[in-house]
Amino acid sequence: MANEYDYVAANSSSNFYNSYYTETPNLTFNAGKIGSSGSDGALRFTGVTIPQGEDIVTASLNLYRDSSNDASNGDLTLYVAGIDEDNTSAFSGSPMGRSRTTASYTHTIGLPSVNNGIGLDVTDCVQEIVDRSGWSSGNAMGFVVLDNASQTNVNINDTMLGTNSYLTVLQDARPDFTPTPIKLNASTSVPENTHGIIIAKSGKTADLSKFNELNFTNIRHILKAKIFGNIGRNVDKVHGFGYMPMFSSYVIFNGEAFKNPILNGYGGGGQTNQYDFYAMVDPNFGVGESVDQFYYVFVDDFFSI
């Protein structure tokens, strides 16, 4: 199953932390440089529904800047690591002393404009956390984001107002998927019985011939068709059979017949339901020209015996 999920840091002091603004409770995430002082932040995401041990394709910590502090541009240089816990508890105080994942990243990235965000790769951090034996789907996951020599006055500030930062995890996308193929046997034939009618091909003895040497026998069926001709483009026609019949169809263009379905040649192809059939021709086939269709709809029932 291919899944990409976003987990938003919910508005709560339990989920936001910064080391610079020491209000209580702590209502802001901030990371970077405030003036010349470093500011470290942390975010916590609850209800992260990744199964234990799941393969993580990518994970991105998306930090949203919703207020303007200090510089309007410049480079952020941030160190990011996961909080190495099975179920990260609420930020009742500083989480900076908690164990961190071995996996970590240092990203240098331009400060976004207000009301925009930046994405930090945290794939290996998320993988390390969900690989913990004690991790369970639905647990909380946290990250620390530390200043690592950002430019002066360059910091990203996410308050609990407006859009919040979020974590995006693409788990087990399994592109280019190839399942185990299916093998089955054609349905079993009933025991053959004495023929009632046999018509053999020329030169063949009727009662000694194989089926493919017969022109007709009553213990085989032959396709029985009704003709629907002179059909234009994209037309519904009632067949009235009460079941979905097979069919064979042709597109007529410039006096020549093309067997449907012709797809790459912008041709046609049909479909039936239990009431009618739809004879369709690609609009690019014979643009501006007369295009006709000819359908053989088979009485033979494909769905029951």
Add this chain to the structure above:
Amino acid sequence: MSTAISVSSRGKDIEVINDKDLSYKSDFLSFKIYKKGFISGTTDGSGNKTIRIAHGLNFTPTFRVWRLGTASLLKSKVSDLDANSYTNCFFPDPGNTHEWISKHDKIECKTDAENLIITISGADASTTYNFKYYIYSDLSRFFSGRSFKTNSTHGISISKEGKAADDVEIYDKNFSSEFDYLKYNPYKKTTAKLSLPALFGSTRTDPLPEEMTYVDIFHYQKFPPNYLVFIEFNNYLLEEPYQQYNGEFGAVCSKTSSFCDKDRIRISWWRQADANGTAPFVDPIEFIASSLTFRVIIFDEDLRL
């Protein structure tokens, strides 16, 4: 109109049986195999070749063409699905791309009042392409003129309503014992279901992921049989091969292909997401898991003969 001849299957009461369960009923038309055979053509240095097979019917007949060749999976992204090659395979209905043989879409088949015409354009240079063809003595467009009229002595000849059986154009016969027919065992109609999981495309992972699976139906005919495949989807029956863009079958591009050899009929289903696509497709893009049901009818007709 009173029915001239009805033939029921073994054990079925002719008085109560529905038309769909009859082995034969003279009210309906059955495809009469007028001419069949093998033909080859070698392309020039530009990969072009036109093959004409004269039929002399003086009307535009129905037909079906099979290509003889070696099957091997062409989709590199899902190449682990099957690394084998299969020789002496028959591929139906050239004119469409095929996952198991190249240049199938470079071949156009059509009929006019004189010929079955197989046109190869832009295929491999100096390469021999081999075909099995069927030309039926049935109309692919309405016609009322003179045609080739068989001089054979009839065993049984059944004309369409209002036509004199002993002086009738060949296309106005519903049945004639001098012709062969595609015959099927009514107890050997086979159903196969294929499923593919959700498909996820993203420019951050793979914008063009592919999925593919197949079913092998072992037919026990001991020869590569003529067959028909239809796809049941959303209460409609569609002709195979089927190719669709724009999201049907749950992907930007979805396609079915089939071929047979003396052991199996293989039906494959491939689909692809496109996160690079233009609107309405977006990045990332996800398609839900989906299933297709294939209805297969296998004829007692050896494609090698």
